[in-house]
Amino acid sequence: MELLLTNLGHGFAVALTVNNILFCLLGCLIGTAIGVLPGIGPVATISLLLPITFGQPATTAIIMLAGIYYGAQYGGSTTAILLNLPGEVSSVVTTLEGYKMARNGRAGAALTIAALGSFFAGTVATVLVAASGPLLTSVALSFGPADYFSLMLLGLIISAVLAQGSVLKSVGMVVLGVALGLVGTDVQTGQQRFTFGVPELSDGVGFVSIAMGMFGIAEIILNLERPEQRSVLAAKVGSLFLTKEEFSRATPAVLRGTVVGSLLGILPGGGAALASFGSYMMERKMSRGRAEFGNGAIEGVAGPESANNAASQTSFIPLLTLGIPANAVMALMVGALIIQGIQPGPRMVEAQPDLFWGLIASMWIGNLMLLVINLPMIGMWVKLLQVPYKYLYPSILVFCAIGVYSLSNNVFDVYQTVLFGFVGYIFSKLKMEPAPLLIGFVLGPMMEEHLRRAMLLSRGDVMVFVERPISASMLAIAAAAMIAMLLPSLRKGKDKALAE
């Protein structure tokens, strides 16, 4: 404990130099800005800004890049709440309750709780990284392919309850998402699947294209078709502050989200994505306001937002302790470090204590800055909703278009987005929820990969999924969740049918 405090003290001494604070602030500002812009994500931005960091010391460079990364998480939730535009996997869930809250005139409250929850979760996760990074790494290492598969399966089953309408249809959408995720190069054999000879499809369908098309563009069209709803949207802005009731409902959600996010964030790959989905489903089942889910429940924003921020902090653990990047952003961080002449690896804590502890201290400082930057901005963001919709929608459209193009500098992505705009429109007319589809799309490919690897390593023995304790318990929870979910929802479906 004492050692931890000494180390953290050392970290703060490193992070609190004027230069490092400035670059941390700069990173957070840029991150927030690109998070708000649909399409342009942290990966694109960090690779664009990498040359700027060459002239800086390694610690400063990495502090700035980290600022961009979690700044983008903050910013992403802003557009998800205000405009139903999820720029990142983790903000898909935020659209579900957040956008509904905005329509109810509680956009300010949704943004406030997102910022506060994220800050709290970030603080806890930072302490966790500092105190038990190496220990948590061994947890992550004990996850084998069979365990990952079972975890993903659990995630998919969980996500079926995410949606509003019938559970059956959402299960269908999850599976459809998995099917969409099959497009591209098969990892195990390198064979092209469902690409129709289009080279751009060999890396799969773009997540951003699907999200922009099915959420963003489809929503614009639906709003244009219902002029009466737009005026309601603009008129109701409401107080920016949380009511006492909202605050007391959100607090336990933030706590639960922090725990879920911190734990899942450590897992390389799907961790951060699973975190916000997991938290949403937990709130839906456990929170006081579960009856309100689907109509703008504050727990549905507070939990997932806390979870995804906690996860984005703890996803540094595999990078810092093993030198292994957990996602594309982390891979870029590795690149930035190597350019700086530092090989990230298991010995980084001892070899580069300044970098390690400075980064951890700056994570917390960065979170504090984000809170300070974002809270006063909420008023401004909410004002955005008062811009007449006829001016707002072309702006959203061109920002989406540029964002989608800039992903890989390819117009094919733009046309692909048009296709998903049509699909999203048809689906929304038929009350088929896009959120479970996106979750299936994200988790499906990972699930296939782990399933096949598990079977490859076990030489075709299915028992591997029940013999490993982690996997077995995941499957047990999944089975229990499925039963618990299907029984009441079938009954509810019947009630609903009668009511209608």
Next chain:
Amino acid sequence: MKINTKDLLSGIILILFAVIGYWLNQDHALGTARRMGPGYMPMLTFVILLGIGAIVTLFALFSGPNPLDKWTTGEVLAIPAAIVAFFATYIIVERLNIFQGNYYILGSAILAGCLVLAIPHGWRALGLVHAGFALFGLLLEQGGLMLALVGCILVSALADPDHRPKGVLGMIIFLCVLCWWVFIKELDIRVNVWPQFL
């Protein structure tokens, strides 16, 4: 029998995807459970999808009524017309053989299809918003960002009858400046700003 039309269509869409996917998957080797081939997971997925689609369809026969909005004759006719426009443009532009690569053929076909779709009043927003998006892609690389922005904003602005020419002009200037500042000056994304043929 109270038919839930929305669920019925949803079920049919799911079944359709499953059947087409299953059919396309015939090309891929299934492999064994030990070393699964590229076709194994798709096969599982499409079979499950087919099953769910069938159940959704079945339930839809009893859980209604939940009808779709009524369509006018124009709206009904616009759909096949748009599809024809898409393929006709695709074939014509392909034959003209003036634009190599970069999906100009696909882009022009999408644009034509969307514009035709926008003819009846009910599909105007749907058609024009997408047309604007496609036009952006079509103009971007040769025409530059500014021209693409102007095209996209002009076409998509037609989707809202409230727009007045002055307002649209103001919006175009504002967005061009904003996008230049954000994307070119600050983020420095790799794209031509001005037309290449001037």
Next chain:
Amino acid sequence: MRFKAGTVRRRGVIAGLSAIAMVGAPAFAQAWPSQPIRLIVPFAPGGTTDLVARLIAQGLGERLGQPVIIENRAGAGAMVGSEFVARAAPDGHTLVMSNIASHAISPSLYPANTVRYDAVRDFTHVALVTSNPSVWVAHRGAGITDLATLRARATAAPQGLDVASSGAGSSNHLLIVQLAQLAGIDLHHVPFRGAGPAMTAVIAGQVPLMSDSLPSAAAHIRGGSVRAIAMCSAERHPSFPEVATFREQGVDLVCDSWFGLSGPAGLPAAIVAKLNAEVRAVLATADVRARYAEFGGTPGTLDAAGFTRFVAEEFARWAPVVRASGAEAG
């Protein structure tokens, strides 16, 4: 209707434009580079190719007097970005970071109808930037220390010994196939999505062995989280003199991943010569040299003609291996 008018006008414009480009080509050569140079990296940011490119981009830009801007265009085993450059104007302002995947393996691996360029004829190969060997590493507790113990373990395992690689069709996958053939042992390939996850699995002991490129394995070997078994180089690597080569241990398994600079076919000779000289000058600076050495890369010294021959040889070398491996992407 507006659209149709636009296409007609544009056709004229494009025709005029290409005429100007043809006439103006020699003039460009004089003033080259007259605008920022786009260096296409045909992989996502963060990978080895991206890194290698970024390490030279800055120095190259300073020497040429125009910034060299990295642009990532990933997809189809690095073929999307390479095809883009093959079709670009040969004015020296658009280059690609050519590599063992884009110009030696992928064109044989992918079905013929998706391969839209000839790796040799459609490019002007300018300079070899760096190359690095592959290395085999083992989990520390796996009891594999050299080729002999590897062979013993593989023979003892009834259904083959698991070996991880960064992906199907990668050079490391092909090495596994080659070693199994050369040593007459049963190796069981376990592909991963990238070197990072594969290395995690080896550190965790889920897979005992891995064939990896030296840059991504270097830190783990130095840090002691995995054990190096054998280097796939002709001679011992200067940065890892303690690691024996496969050749020393009796199997002739040599493989270098390489990264080069190439432009579209028909690049003017003056530009090629200047670019080659400047790349080699950048590679000679102490800073770049040190950073490449850090992860085991050897700076390239070939002239343009030598590099062109090298690419052709590499292409010819891998085509039969790809066929023999049974790896396919179509």
